[in-house]
Each structure stands twice: as structure tokens, then as C-alpha cells.
Amino acid sequence: MNEAKEFVPSEASAESPASAEEFRSSVRRWLEENCPQALRGGGVMYHGGRKESVDPLVLQWFDACYSRGWTVPTWPRAYGGAGLDAEHARILREEMDSIGAPLPLNGQGVTVIGPAILEIGTPEQKLRHLPRIARGEARWCQGFSEPNAGSDLAALTTSARLDGDDYIVNGSKTWTTHGELSDWMFCLVRTDATAPKRNGISVLLLSMDAAGVSTKPIVLISGRSVFCECFFTDVRVAAADLLGRRNEGWTTARRILEHERSSESRPGGIIGSGPGSGSGGDGRTLSMLAREYGAGPDGRMRDPLVRQRIAEVEMEQRALALTQRRADEERARSGKGVPSEETSMFKYLSTELTSRRMETYLNIMGFQGLGWEGDSYTPQELQATRYWLYSKAFTIAGGCSEVQLDIIANRILGLPK
Amino acid sequence: MSLILDEEQQLLQTSARGFFSARAPISQLRALRDENVTDCFDRATWSQMVELGWAGIPWPERFGGLAFGFKGLGVITEQSGRCLTASPLISSIWLCGAAILLAGSETQKLHYLPSIANGRHLLAMAFEERLRHAPGEIDLLARRTSHGFVLSGGKRFVLDGISADTIIVAARICNSACDTGGISLFLVPRDTPGVTAVSTRILDSRNVASIDFIDVQVPDSALLGAVGQGPELLDAALDIARIGLAAEMLGSAQECFERTVQHLKDRRQFGVALGSFQSLKHRAAQMFCQLELSRSVVLEALTALDEDRGRPEIAKLASLAKARLGATFHRVTREAVQMHGGIAMTDEFDIGLFIKRAAVADQTFGDVDYHVRRYAELEGY
Numbered sequence: 159m160n161e162a163k164e165f166v167p168s169e170a171s172a173e174s175p176a177s178a179e180e181f182r183s184s185v186r187r188w189l190e191e192n193c194p195q196a197l198r199g200g201g202v203m204y205h206g207g208r209k210e211s212v213d214p215l216v217l218q219w220f221d222a223c224y225s226r227g228w229t230v231p232t233w234p235r236a237y238g239g240a241g242l243d244a245e246h247a248r249i250l251r252e253e254m255d256s257i258g259a260p261l262p263l264n265g266q267g268v269t270v271i272g273p274a275i276l277e278i279g280t281p282e283q284k285l286r287h288l289p290r291i292a293r294g295e296a297r298w299c300q301g302f303s304e305p306n307a308g309s310d311l312a313a314l315t316t317s318a319r320l321d322g323d324d325y326i327v328n329g330s331k332t333w334t335t336h337g338e339l340s341d342w343m344f345c346l347v348r349t350d351a352t353a354p355k356r357n358g359i360s361v362l363l364l365s366m367d368a369a370g371v372s373t374k375p376i377v378l379i380s381g382r383s384v385f386c387e388c389f390f391t392d393v394r395v396a397a398a399d400l401l402g403r404r405n406e407g408w409t410t411a412r413r414i415l416e417h418e419r420s421s422e423s424r425p426g427g428i429i430g431s432g433p434g435s436g437s438g439g440d441g442r443t444l445s446m447l448a449r450e451y452g453a454g455p456d457g458r459m460r461d462p463l464v465r466q467r468i469a470e471v472e473m474e475q476r477a478l479a480l481t482q483r484r485a486d487e488e489r490a491r492s493g494k495g496v497p498s499e500e501t502s503m504f505k506y507l508s509t510e511l512t513s514r515r516m517e518t519y520l521n522i523m524g525f526q527g528l529g530w531e532g533d534s535y536t537p538q539e540l541q542a543t544r545y546w547l548y549s550k551a552f553t554i555a556g557g558c559s560e561v562q563l564d565i566i567a568n569r570i571l572g573l574p575k
Numbered sequence: 576m577s578l579i580l581d582e583e584q585q586l587l588q589t590s591a592r593g594f595f596s597a598r599a600p601i602s603q604l605r606a607l608r609d610e611n612v613t614d615c616f617d618r619a620t621w622s623q624m625v626e627l628g629w630a631g632i633p634w635p636e637r638f639g640g641l642a643f644g645f646k647g648l649g650v651i652t653e654q655s656g657r658c659l660t661a662s663p664l665i666s667s668i669w670l671c672g673a674a675i676l677l678a679g680s681e682t683q684k685l686h687y688l689p690s691i692a693n694g695r696h697l698l699a700m701a702f703e704e705r706l707r708h709a710p711g712e713i714d715l716l717a718r719r720t721s722h723g724f725v726l727s728g729g730k731r732f733v734l735d736g737i738s739a740d741t742i743i744v745a746a747r748i749c750n751s752a753c754d755t756g757g758i759s760l761f762l763v764p765r766d767t768p769g770v771t772a773v774s775t776r777i778l779d780s781r782n783v784a785s786i787d788f789i790d791v792q793v794p795d796s797a798l799l800g801a802v803g804q805g806p807e808l809l810d811a812a813l814d815i816a817r818i819g820l821a822a823e824m825l826g827s828a829q830e831c832f833e834r835t836v837q838h839l840k841d842r843r844q845f846g847v848a849l850g851s852f853q854s855l856k857h858r859a860a861q862m863f864c865q866l867e868l869s870r871s872v873v874l875e876a877l878t879a880l881d882e883d884r885g886r887p888e889i890a891k892l893a894s895l896a897k898a899r900l901g902a903t904f905h906r907v908t909r910e911a912v913q914m915h916g917g918i919a920m921t922d923e924f925d926i927g928l929f930i931k932r933a934a935v936a937d938q939t940f941g942d943v944d945y946h947v948r949r950y951a952e953l954e955g956y
């Protein structure tokens with residue numbers, strides 16, 4: 159599956175749009191036949207690219223989905239998608255969730271930069287990059303943050319100087335999630351050092367295999383290394399790989415971030431699907447855990463305070479899912495296909511909720527939630543504890559909670575800057 | 576399955592909004608309070624609402640209704656909340672109307688629902704006996720006699736009890752020995768001998784009555800639903816009313832929030848608008864988020880009623896909505912007072928009326944804690 163394949167829509171996906179119920183039952187049948195049992199509930203996800211070894215079963219599942227255009231269900235068929243509308247895409251997701259099927263393709267390509275290219279890319283960029291993402295050929299990473307440009311992203315200093323038909327990039331990025339495993343980076347660079355902070359920025363699509371790119375991993379408090387520093391020394395990027403307009407990259411970046419935020423907070427996105435959420439991950443809800451760890455003989459939680467915390471988290475989780483559905487419906491009606499400021503609300507609420515959910519998860523496990531390694535703990539316990547640590551990143555990465563609240567206050571409520 | 580309003584519902588929303596702000600603005604609540612009107616709502620406004628058909632919105636047409644669904648009624652109730660309009664919507668329509676719709680005999684439905692819808696009749700539900708919401712704890716006795724029942728006991732916190740023509744009473748039926756027999760509901764005309772209601776004006780300038788029942792005789796036909804059906808019936812009717820009240824609270828909280836955001840833009844201190852301070856911005860943004868979540872759960876709960884999703888789903892959604900709105904309404908009004916500063920403490924300024932309503936609405940039909948606990952129980956943990 160790694161060599162380039164032409165996208166040939168299968169017969170099934172060439173059908174005219176089926177009614178919601180017909181679609182649902184056909185999806186259900188197809189999933190029953192095509193989703194490997196061993197993957198159900200397992201939550202292993204493919205992020206595209208070839209720099210990481212991938213379980214053949216995961217690839218088999220990926221290929222099956224790809225043949226239906228379901229690795230990027232809402233994208234046009236010309237780019238490898240299935241051209242589904244929001245409602246059909248939701249049905250597909252719900253059916254996959256209901257049997258615990260992992261997303262066939264995840265990562266910044268399908269969730270963040272793909273939708274942005276779809277929206278603002280040139281026709282050449284769309285043809286060059288989108289089918290590769292859909293086919294799982296290219297894994298993408300995000301090169302925004304720098305050592306001195308975090309929340310104040312516009313302070314970035316990585317520079318790109320035009321030299322003939324190429325830009326020459328110099329500088330460094332940090333906290334780049336899976337930079338070392340990625341094939342491409344969407345990278346924020348300064349193309350005009352004399353302009354005011356936000357006016358001299360551009361977005362480049364940069365090959366991580368280009369000469370002059372190097373990476374160095376960083377270990378997280380959870381013990382894992384998911385991100386790295388990236389260094390650029392005289393890296394050449396074709397001017398055709400400029401996304402959006404030159405020096406207007408700030409607007410482009412804002413849009414990219416909105417896509418990132420909206421994807422993160424979706425069910426199945428990194429945040430919606432961790433342990434204890436009931437979807438993806440270990441497939442269990444907090445209340446299931448509570449029964450396992452803290453129930454009395456009557457099946458009820460022994461500690462009413464813990465019970466209350468669980469109920470509060472689960473109630474908010476339900477309210478948030480309903481709000482996401484309402485936003486989808488509103489978007490569908492208004493014809494505005496793409497999310498906007500509201501993504502800040504979803505980013506804020508879902509990351510804060512995940513953080514609380516993981517606190518509660520740890521609390522339910524008691525001493526069993528304090529293990530680091532060894533046989534005294536189940537793999538599930540160890541994973542949950544580490545995920546609790548990892549979940550601390552959600553309210554920081556992708557724009558910290560405080561920045562989201564600023565955006566809501568300024569752009570939605572219209573409070574003065 | 577929709578969480579947004581269709582075109583007709585949007586039209587209804589617009590006309591309801593116009594109606595309440597023109598006919599029943601907050602100044603009306605003040606006037607009712609200052610003039611000590613016994614009903615604590617304006618009968619003329621209520622008649623106009625009835626004329627618009629709003630008192631029968633969810634009932635089937637053969638019971639004098641418009642068959643426009645609970646979502647329709649919710650839309651109106653939310654708008655009444657924006658103006659803090661006091662009316663018998665919650666007591667008579669959402670709660671008692673629902674109880675009759677759920678359990679009334681054909682005769683009872685034909686008798687009560689059309690007369691509620693056309694405004695001739697008001698109902699109130701008498702079930703609270705404790706210091707806080709406890710619909711399961713009923714001591715009021717119904718002693719069986721040869722031709723009916725004799726009720727004795729007391730009720731408190733009967734919403735609009737002083738204005739009602741008929742009171743639905745939750746009582747414990749006593750056969751020979753008083754330890755058996757289930758809780759049941761009875762329809763009791765307000766002027767039945769032995770019924771005395773004392774009105775109390777409460778915090779939010781509305782009325783609740785304490786009602787004594789001293790050897791009140793009622794015929795068998797006064798039973799609403801079957802003997803012993805009271806607990807489920809009361810719970811089911813309360814769930815509908817909880818959802819209605821949550822819709823009203825949503826309107827009130829939204830209005831209070833919008834007034835506060837406006838104030839943050841207008842009021843200047845230290846040479847800048849208050850709203851430019853980040854600590855206030857963030858709290859305003861958090862309130863916005865909570866209100867958005869609130870709107871979704873209210874819409875979902877209303878939709879569930881119209882789709883008749885049954886129990887326990889409706890019960891869960893009722894608790895979800897009531898708990899969330901209780902918390903959000905409290906938060907928004909508390910913040911509104913803080914962010915307005917001194918002016919909010921004056922009686923003349925409206926914000927105080929919102930925080931008073933929040934306190935009452937939260938405790939009515941179960942407060943936040945009650946519904947969080949209930950949600951957990953319904954989920955079985």
C-alpha cells in the first residue's frame with residue numbers, strides 16, 4: 159500500500175447518496191465484514207506515512223476503508239474521499255464507534271492540514287497533497303511553536319528568504335508532535351522581518367526529508383516521547399509550496415488552528431476518545447470503572463462524593479456531545495461548511511473536561527492508579543495513569559485554555575481587546 | 576432528532592419574544608410585587624397568552640390543544656424567562672397538564688385539558704411536605720370510606736396554589752391499617768370544604784401556598800391514575816415540568832448574561848471598559864460556554880418529550896437539564912452581581928431580580944445536587 163495507487167472509486171461508493179437509514183444499515187453490514195475483530199475496541203490508529211512500522215492488520219483495515227473513500231469520508235472523491243455530507247459522515251462515525259472500530263486514519267494530515275488545503279490550497283496543491291494524505295502516504299506534523307513563541311505564536315523567528323523559485327528556511331521549531339515520524343510539515347515562517355509581528359508570516363509546506371532538516375526527541379512526563387525539536391539549516395522549499403498568500407500566513411494559521419481545535423475535540427479525536435470516555439481507548443466509561451473499583455454489594459458506588467464527581471463528568475460529557483451535534487446541525491443548515499470561532503469553545507470545554515475526567519479516573523483507581531510499571535498493575539491501569547499525565551497537555555497544546563477564552567471573549571462576545 | 580428550531584418554531588420564538596417584552600416586561604413583575612397582587616401574576620397577560628393558544632400548545636387537538644409539541648411550549652417558556660414573567664405556565668400547564676395527559680381518564684382529559692387550554696381553569700400540584708424537594712416522602716393521608724376518600728394533612732411550596740381552581744394532591748392511601756396502600760394523586764377542587772390555603776410571597780415575588788387539608792371528602796372519581804400509581808406518575812409529570820422549568824431558566828440566564836456582557840462593554844474604570852480586563856473576559860467566556868451546553872440539553876430534553884422516548888431516557892434528560900440549568904443560572908447571576916458592582920445591590924436595578932429567581936428556580940422540583948444524585952442512580956451507579 160505504500161506505492162502510489164490511483165484512486166478508483168469502488169462501486170459501492172459510486173452509489174447515489176442513500177437515505178440515512180439505508181446508509182446506516184449498509185455501513186453496519188460492511189463493517190461487520192471488513193473490520194478485523196482483533197482491532198475492535200483496541201484503539202490502534204494509523205497516522206499515515208512509512209517511518210513507523212505498522213501492524214499489517216491495521217493496514218488491512220486502512221486499505222479496506224480507503225477503497226470506500228472512508229479514510230477521509232467528507233472529502234471529494236477526486237481527492238480520495240467519499241464525498242459524504244455531515245450527516246452521513248456522522249452516521250459512519252457512529253457505526254464505527256458502536257463496534258469499537260479504530261479510525262482508519264488519524265493525524266494532522268487528515269484532521270488539520272488536509273481540510274485547510276481543501277479550503278485554501280491551489281488546485282495543484284490539492285492534487286499533489288490531498289490524495290497522498292487519503293492514501294496514507296504522507297504523515298504530517300505541525301511546525302508552529304518555537305522556543306520563544308508559544309501562546310504568543312506571532313513572535314516566531316524561523317525565517318524564509320526567497321531565492322529564485324525557492325525559499326531558504328533557517329531556524330528551529332519545538333514541541334513538534336511526531337516530527338521525526340512525519341514526511342511533511344506545515345511550517346510557520348517569517349517572510350518579512352521588517353513588517354509588524356503578524357504581517358510578515360507565511361505558511362510553507364515543507365518536506366521533512368529535505369536536506370538541512372534534523373530532529374531531536376523530547377521525553378514527556380508520561381515517559382513517552384511524542385514530540386521533538388526540529389532544526390532547519392538552509393532548507394530549500396519550492397515557492398509553489400507556499401500555502402495561502404505570502405505574508406498573510408497569520409490568517410492562514412488561524413484557520414489551520416480552527417481545524418485543529420475542531421478535530422481534537424470531536425469524539426474519536428485525541429481528546430474525545432481517551433480512557434474513561436467510553437469511546438475508543440479502553441472503551442469503558444467512568445461509571446463502569448466505578449462499579450469495578452468502588453461498588454458496594456448493591457452495585458452502587460460506596461463513596462457518594464466520588465459518585466457525584468463521576469456523574470458531573472458524565473453529565474457534562476453528554477451536554478458537550480449534544481452541543482457538538484447542535485453545532486453540526488446549525489452549520490449544515492447555514493450552509494457554512496467549516497467551523498469557526500466556536501471551535502475555541504469546543505477546544506476549551508473538551509480539554510478541560512478530559513482533564514477532569516482523567517483526575518476522576520485516577521481517583522477511582524485509588525492506589526492502583528499510582529503505578530508506573532510492573533505486574534502489580536494491569537496494563538490498563540498503567541495506561542490510564544500515563545494518560546492522566548499526558549492529558550495535562552491538552553489544555554496547553556493547540557492554544558492554551560486561556561487563549562481560547564480570550565478568543566471567545568473577543569471574537570464571539572465582542573469584548574474590547 | 577433535531578437540536579435546532581425549525582422555521583415555525585423560530586417564528587413562534589420571535590413572536591413570543593415580542594409579546595413578553597411588550598406585554599410582560601420586568602417592570603410588570605415589579606408592579607405586581609409593589610402592589611401586592613395576590614396571584615403574583617397578571618391575569619390580563621395570562622388571558623392574552625391563552626388567546627394566542629399558548630396554554631394548549633402541546634395537547635392534542637381533540638383536547639383543545641394546538642398539537643405543536645413540547646418544543647413549542649419550551650420556546651415560549653424560554654422567552655417568558657427572559658422577562659422573568661410570572662405566569663401559571665409551569666404550575667398549570669407543564670406540571671398539572673402533563674399529569675392529566677399522562678394518567679387522566681378520557682373523562683378527566685376531556686374535562687380538564689380544554690379548560691386549561693382556554694384559560695377557564697388553573698391547576699396546581701400539592702406534593703411537597705419536607706424542607707426541600709422530596710416527592711417520595713408523602714405523609715398526607717387518604718382514608719378510604721364507603722363513597723370515596725377523606726384527605727388529611729398539609730402541603731407546602733404549592734406553586735400558584737392560591738390561584739388554582741383545582742389542586743392535584745399526592746396522598747398516601749390508608750386502608751384499615753395505615754401502613755399499607757400506595758401513594759396516589761387526587762384532583763381536589765380548591766373550594767372543597769376543609770381545604771385552606773395560605774399564600775406566601777417568596778423571594779422571587781411569586782407565590783407558593785401552604786395548604787391544609789382537614790378531613791376533606793373526595794369521591795372515587797377524584798383519583799388521577801390508579802391507586803398506588805402516584806410515585807411514577809408524579810415523577811413522570813415532574814420530569815416534564817423540570818424540562819419546562821429548565822427552558823424558562825435558560826431564558827432568564829441568557830438574558831442576565833447578555834445584560835452583563837453589555838455592562839462590561841459600557842462601564843469604564845481605570846480609563847478602559849471593564850470588559851478589557853482579562854479576568855472578567857475569561858469568566859464571561861466561561862459563562863458563554865456553560866450557556867451553550869445548557870441550550871443543547873434543554874433542546875434535547877424537549878425533543879425527547881416530543882419523540883416520546885420514554886423512561887428512563889426522559890428522566891435522565893430531565894435531571895441533566897435541571898441540574899445544568901440550576902448550576903448555570905446560579906453562576907450567571909452570581910457573576911452578574913459581582914461584575915455590575917454596587918448598582919447590582921440596589922432594589923431599583925433588575926439584576927437582583929434574576930439572582931432571586933435563580934435561587935427559587937434551582938430548588939423548585941429538585942436542585943443541582945438532587946439531580947446529579949438522581950442521574951447517577953438512573954445510570955445505575
Ligand SMILES: Cc1cc2nc3c(=O)[nH]c(=O)nc-3n(C[C@H](O)[C@H](O)[C@H](O)COP(=O)(O)OP(=O)(O)OC[C@H]3O[C@@H](n4cnc5c(N)ncnc54)[C@H](O)[C@@H]3O)c2cc1C
Pocket residue numbers: 299300301302303304307308309310332333334335336385551553554555556557558560561564
Ligand atoms: C503534548 C504537546 C504537543 C504539542 N504539539 C505541538 C505541535 O505539534 N506543533 C506545534 O507547533 N506546537 C505543539 N505544541 C506546543 C503548544 O502549541 C504550546 O505549548 C502552546 O501553544 C503554549 O505555548 P508554551 O508552551 O510556550 O506556553 P506559554 O505561551 O509560555 O504559556 C504558559 C502558560 O501561560 C498561560 N498563558 C499563556 N498565554 C496567556 C494569555 N494570553 N493569557 C493568560 N494566560 C496565558 C497559560 O496558562 C499557559 O499554559 C505541543 C505542546 C504539547 C504540550
